[in-house]
Amino acid sequence: MSDATADAVAPDTRATGRYLYIASVVFLCAWVIVPIYFLLINTLSSPETVNSFPKPFWPEFDLGSLTFFAGFAGMLTALKNSVIVAAMTMVMSILIGAPAGYALSRFEFPGKGLFRLLILLTRAFPLPLLALPLAVMFIQTGLDDTAFGLALVHTTLAIPFAVLITFSLFSGIPMELEEAAWTLGCTRLTAFTKVVLPLILPGITASAIFAFVISWNEVFAAAVLTIENRTLTAFLLQNLDTSPLHLKFAGGFILVVPALIFIFAVRKYLFAMWGIANR
Amino acid sequence: MNARILPYVLILPVTLFLCLFFLYPFVLVSKQAFSTGAGFTLDNFREVVSYWKFPISMQNTLLLAAAVVPVQLALALLMATMVNRMQKGRDIVLYIWTIPLGISDLAAGIIWLAIFEQSGFLNSMMSGLGIVDQPVNFLSYTHPGIVFLAIALAEIWRATAIMLVILVAGIGLIPKEYCEAAEVFGASPWKRFTRITLPMLRPSLQTALVLRVILAFEIFAVVAALGGTLFPVLMGETYAYQFDLLNSGAAAAMALIILAISIGFTLVILRVLRVPKGATI
Amino acid sequence: MTLRVKIAGAMSGLAVLVGATVVQADVLFWSTQAKPVEEAQAMREKVLAGAEGVDYQPNDPGPWLTRLNAELQAGSGAIGVLGALHGDFSAMDPDNLVDLDELGVNAASNTFNSLAQLGTDKSQYIPWMQASYIMAANKEALPYLPDGADIDALTYDQLIAWAANVHESTGSPKFGFPAGPKGLKHRFFQGYLYPSYTNGVVRTFASPEAVTAWEKFAELWEHTNPASTNFSFLQEQLLSGDAWIVFDHTSRLAQAFNERPDDFVAFPAPAGPAGRGFMPVIAGVAIPKTAPDMEAAKNLVQYMMTPETQIATLRATNFFPVVDVELPDDLPPSVQAAGAAVAKMSGAPDANPGLLPAGLGDKGGDFNRVFVDTFERIILARQPIEAVLEDQKKRLAAIMEETGAPCWAPDAPSEGACPVE
Numbered sequence: 001m002s003d004a005t006a007d008a009v010a011p012d013t014r015a016t017g018r019y020l021y022i023a024s025v026v027f028l029c030a031w032v033i034v035p036i037y038f039l040l041i042n043t044l045s046s047p048e049t050v051n052s053f054p055k056p057f058w059p060e061f062d063l064g065s066l067t068f069f070a071g072f073a074g075m076l077t078a079l080k081n082s083v084i085v086a087a088m089t090m091v092m093s094i095l096i097g098a099p100a101g102y103a104l105s106r107f108e109f110p111g112k113g114l115f116r117l118l119i120l121l122t123r124a125f126p127l128p129l130l131a132l133p134l135a136v137m138f139i140q141t142g143l144d145d146t147a148f149g150l151a152l153v154h155t156t157l158a159i160p161f162a163v164l165i166t167f168s169l170f171s172g173i174p175m176e177l178e179e180a181a182w183t184l185g186c187t188r189l190t191a192f193t194k195v196v197l198p199l200i201l202p203g204i205t206a207s208a209i210f211a212f213v214i215s216w217n218e219v220f221a222a223a224v225l226t227i228e229n230r231t232l233t234a235f236l237l238q239n240l241d242t243s244p245l246h247l248k249f250a251g252g253f254i255l256v257v258p259a260l261i262f263i264f265a266v267r268k269y270l271f272a273m274w275g276i277a278n279r
Numbered sequence: 280m281n282a283r284i285l286p287y288v289l290i291l292p293v294t295l296f297l298c299l300f301f302l303y304p305f306v307l308v309s310k311q312a313f314s315t316g317a318g319f320t321l322d323n324f325r326e327v328v329s330y331w332k333f334p335i336s337m338q339n340t341l342l343l344a345a346a347v348v349p350v351q352l353a354l355a356l357l358m359a360t361m362v363n364r365m366q367k368g369r370d371i372v373l374y375i376w377t378i379p380l381g382i383s384d385l386a387a388g389i390i391w392l393a394i395f396e397q398s399g400f401l402n403s404m405m406s407g408l409g410i411v412d413q414p415v416n417f418l419s420y421t422h423p424g425i426v427f428l429a430i431a432l433a434e435i436w437r438a439t440a441i442m443l444v445i446l447v448a449g450i451g452l453i454p455k456e457y458c459e460a461a462e463v464f465g466a467s468p469w470k471r472f473t474r475i476t477l478p479m480l481r482p483s484l485q486t487a488l489v490l491r492v493i494l495a496f497e498i499f500a501v502v503a504a505l506g507g508t509l510f511p512v513l514m515g516e517t518y519a520y521q522f523d524l525l526n527s528g529a530a531a532a533m534a535l536i537i538l539a540i541s542i543g544f545t546l547v548i549l550r551v552l553r554v555p556k557g558a559t560i
Numbered sequence: 561m562t563l564r565v566k567i568a569g570a571m572s573g574l575a576v577l578v579g580a581t582v583v584q585a586d587v588l589f590w591s592t593q594a595k596p597v598e599e600a601q602a603m604r605e606k607v608l609a610g611a612e613g614v615d616y617q618p619n620d621p622g623p624w625l626t627r628l629n630a631e632l633q634a635g636s637g638a639i640g641v642l643g644a645l646h647g648d649f650s651a652m653d654p655d656n657l658v659d660l661d662e663l664g665v666n667a668a669s670n671t672f673n674s675l676a677q678l679g680t681d682k683s684q685y686i687p688w689m690q691a692s693y694i695m696a697a698n699k700e701a702l703p704y705l706p707d708g709a710d711i712d713a714l715t716y717d718q719l720i721a722w723a724a725n726v727h728e729s730t731g732s733p734k735f736g737f738p739a740g741p742k743g744l745k746h747r748f749f750q751g752y753l754y755p756s757y758t759n760g761v762v763r764t765f766a767s768p769e770a771v772t773a774w775e776k777f778a779e780l781w782e783h784t785n786p787a788s789t790n791f792s793f794l795q796e797q798l799l800s801g802d803a804w805i806v807f808d809h810t811s812r813l814a815q816a817f818n819e820r821p822d823d824f825v826a827f828p829a830p831a832g833p834a835g836r837g838f839m840p841v842i843a844g845v846a847i848p849k850t851a852p853d854m855e856a857a858k859n860l861v862q863y864m865m866t867p868e869t870q871i872a873t874l875r876a877t878n879f880f881p882v883v884d885v886e887l888p889d890d891l892p893p894s895v896q897a898a899g900a901a902v903a904k905m906s907g908a909p910d911a912n913p914g915l916l917p918a919g920l921g922d923k924g925g926d927f928n929r930v931f932v933d934t935f936e937r938i939i940l941a942r943q944p945i946e947a948v949l950e951d952q953k954k955r956l957a958a959i960m961e962e963t964g965a966p967c968w969a970p971d972a973p974s975e976g977a978c979p980v981e
Contacts, residue, residue: 025361029375035390035436036378038400042393047819051799053414054403072601096292103289105482107282115290116549117542122301124493124541125308126514128622129521129534133304135630139637156300159293164490165445168482172452202448209380209444217383223623224630227588227638228615236597237385239618241742243596244815245796249393251597252386259381267374270444271451331933397787398800413731419786420940507740507790508936515741522622524925525651 039256042249050246065250069236078235079258081147082216085231086262088151089158089215090208096155097162097207102192104163105170123160127153128220135224145227153221158211165210169203170196205269209262216259232258312531323532327520336511341540343427343502343512344495347434351491352484354435355442359450360472373447380440388504391433395505420509430505437501438494442487449483450476485552492548493541513537586615587856591643592624593689593843594877602876611863613856621648628848632656637850640857642685646842649685650678651922657684658847663858665865667882672842675918685844686861689870689879691810692840693747694901696794696817696826701726701734701804712904714830716756716776719805723783726804735784736803740792744809745935746928751839751914752807753777756832759912760971762978765956766949773832774938774945781939789940798824809841810902811878814894821893828905835912837970838905842916843879912970919965930956956980 042050043066044059069075100119104112134153135144143149173196181191222234233255240251315322327333362373379387394400395417402414417425453476461471477484499514513533521530594603595618608614619627624644631637642649642657649657659682666673667687678684697711704725705711709718723735739745750761757773758764785791785803797803798816806813807829816824829838845864851857863869870881871888878894880902881887887899906913920927934952937943957980967978 021361024357025365025372028358028361029372031436032375032378035394036382038393039386039390051398051796053398053800054406055398055400057403057407068598072597073604096296099289100293103286107286109283109286112286115294118294118297118302120489120493120542120545121305121538122297123490124496124538124545125301125305126497126517126534126537128518128626129308129527129530130301130304131623131626132527132630132633133307134300135627136634137304139630139634145638152300156297159297161490163293164486165448168445168449168486169452171482172449172479199452202451206444206448209377210441213380216381217385219383219385220623220626223619224627227617230617233383237383239595239597239600239620240389241385242793243598245799247597248389252389255386256382260378263377263381264374267370267377270373270447271370331937392790396790396800397785397802416732416785416787418790420789421786503741505790507787509789509940518622519929522625524929525625525922526925 036256039249039253042246043253045246047244047246050249065246066254068247069250069254074230074235075232078230078232081226081229082232083258084147085151085154085222086212086215088148089154090211092151092155093158093162093211094204094207097159098166098204100163101166101203102170104167106175119160119163122156127157127218131221131224134221138225144225145229147226147229150222150225150229150231151215153225154215154218155211157218158207158214161210161214162207165203165207166200169200173199202270205266209266209270212262213259216262217255308527308531309535311528312535315528323528324536327516327529327532327536330516332511332516336513336516339502339510340496340498340513343431343434343498344492346427346431347438348488348491348495350431350435351439351442352488354439355446355487358439358443359446360476362447363450377440377444379437380444382437384437384498384500385504387433387437388501391429391436391501392504395429418505418507418509423509426506426509430502430510433501433505434495434498438491441494442491445483445487445490446480449480453479481552485548488548488552489545492544496537496541496544586613587640587853587860588638589614589616589641589643589860590624590628590639591616591618592621592645592648593643593879594618595620599877603873607869607872607876610869611860614860624648631850632848635850636852637848638852639848640851640853641860642846642848643688643843644846646675646685646844646916647924649676649844649846650918650920651924652678654678654680654684656849658849658851658854659683660686660847660858660861663862665862668884669882671915672882675842675916676844679919685846686865687882688843688845688864689873689877690840690842690882691879691898692838692902692905693744693752693807693809693829694813694826694898694905695805695807695829696798696813696824696897696901697806698798698801698804699823699825702825704729711825711827713908714827716780716830716832719830720776720780720783723780723805727783733783733785734802734804735780736791736794736797736806736808737781737784737788738791738794738808738812739788739935740790742792744812746931747809747839747841748807749931749935750917750928752829752837753832755837755839755912755914755970756830756834759834760967761914762956762960762967763971763974763981765980766953767981769834770949771945774934774949776832778939778945810894810898813898814878814892817894817897818892821897824897826897826901828901828908831908831910831912834970835910836905836908837912837914839914839916841879842882914970915968917965918968920959920963921965923959923963926959927956930959953980 041056041059044061046062046064049056049060104116138144138149177195178191181195186194217233219233219237222231226234236251237255240248243251312323313319358376362369365372397414397416405411406414417429457475458471461475497514498512502510502512503515514537517530517533520526520533594600600616600618603616608616628639631639661682665686672687673683676683676685676687704722706718706721706725709722726734737745753773754761754764754770758767758769764770791797793812794803794806794808795813795815798806799819829836845861847857847861865883867883867885870883870885874880874895875892878898880899905911917924917927930952934948937948938945960977960980964977966976967974971978
């Protein structure tokens, strides 16, 4: 398709445009990767190198800092807890959030404005202030110190993303598409599952990524609400800022990796399936 | 199920959930903002607003949001369109661009401090290239402009991906026929972008902006890492009231002020980028 | 709808699980100290290895306090033993802490023991370990010491001259000060600068001597690394070379001495016209009234006070014992350096030891804020000293009146609330 565009323009500008395009893609990739690369260098450096100046631009593959964490009691359990909580958060926020996103995009109903406000309020108030009453409630109901209880709190944080993203995606799908399916003998439900759902898979994926990442990186509620079932973030991150530099970087790196693996695993679903979108 | 009840059935789970896990604690906390022991009072609000750092932190928060969010929007739009027309390596490029999503704000603060500090990577690079003889002190109280720039860069790096992911998901839904038709009629790429992509993308743009703006007013960890005590922001002051001064009334009042600002801006965005019911063609 | 049923089912299932585990749970040691990952690890593996079934969890003050308050409000909890600074405990309602007199363990210092009563007549916490703030320098800075200055008996004027020499010769300001968000700058003003210049903290807050003190500090600031507003743990800047001469908490300098013991020296804080002001740091252990297993919690507190544990704690955290113990010779370099500096400081002929603020209750944070604000306004915003002191004095007086806290050393004793003169 871009070839068709290019035909209309002079070959020079076309070539320049192409180089410019590739150059900006490369530049933007570098812009994202270079800071991560610095983190990697510091993670794989000895404490002396981390504190040295000028800093090296090649890692020296000193595994001291990483080995320290490998010997850290409870890392694996914490990792497992983090994954469980993040997975529960993902499932709950989408199951609960997506129907609401659909309702917001398809129906006009009294109270809609109020509902949207409620969704946004959730995201605009700092969790550390809400943690006290939540913790009291959890202790009283027995939800305290469970992965499920923490997942409930994380779901609250992820729901605005799930609702709003699915809402914007549903809004992008013409109503006519669904109506056409009805005339072809689909019920409202089958029209939804067969026609609409595949189209908003990217939106679901985006919501899932947000839910996972929010839950993965959340420290405060995790630190307050879990004791024996600490998540990796609560276990590591909240003590990182007071730790010596080389451990700070190694710990930060360890926390980043699982989130990156997850995003890598689901990246493909961020794109709409072209066949359907092209109609 | 009939169409009058259906929407309520669909939003019921979210509403119940949020009432229990958000609204209930929220009401309890907000009540503290309006009391200092006995009866209704606005003293907490008076106290936090009259504190000498309040105007500075308000100004810093707003300036930072004003500087960062538009750049992020433009950058995210650019990246989304680039990814969309890419033929090869699309998912790898998108993956790289979304990497910062997985990095918590605390970790992002650590990374960017390692870049900007006196013996950090930026200085190492500059002295390696012979641009400077001595490491430059970027994060010093004598250069507030540079501190601001460093924070803004770190924020742009960290949080552009949030908008990018939402926009990429939305842009894929725009039927290609529209762009192709416009091309046939000789519309320039820029015109196609402003006349077709942008309007069709309105729902996603709205969502991305609203979420990003709300998060921008809650910025804290990156600022604390890079700006230290030099760059007070509203959220940092809120935490100071709650955890250093043990004054939860004042902390709740601060949080409500932040909430009011966020909601105000959100309403403006919703107005400007109103989404029609369903997509009209 | 089935989802909700499932959630309800899962919820009750998990509740049962939790109910079952609580009974045999370890004693939860909920602490704000020994937070750095290495120290936490050493606490678990070295210090608490001898006490079976202890779960040591260090936290930021935010989650620490939130969890504790939630348990107190809910009336039941998991925390067995609290570890925190004197200031954290004094902000609590003593009724929420179990009286610990019957345990029969105490610090060697009666001053510490009476602080631990928090204004009641029973021990509310047991002093656990102590530290202080000292100075440290890179050995490269030593040649720049002004003529006739003895590093173990510096005055503030000599310190300023020293920092100025280094600044001039190296071209960059190399004094490092913990003015970052988590830095302990307020302790420098409360326990070091003010006592050294004014022989007081509260009474003399806005005195002419205080004006001199701030003028001197402003002079020192001219030679202070301007990135100090990002510094909270000066071991990092010592190691990186961003700062050569620094002031900080002994445990926040430890890593520098342990990594490169031959490159750094530790020495006492400087003296002013009113002597060599300095101040201790006290951490304590306490038991909240909601502790699930009171016996186990009390056993843990007693365990923490045994001489062996106290020495193990010293190795792990760089906090010194509070009971009388014979210190072994093979201590880490950081402990040896800091211990010697503290001993010189308290043994100095002009020593002017201060006490920790007492009786401020939950206004401790506001009290600190008065000093931090004064610093930020005078030094960072360059507002006129007299005007700022007059203005901040009102806030300080309000705090003292509201709490009725009597004066503490080096301020002269008062009847009733300590007056700001």
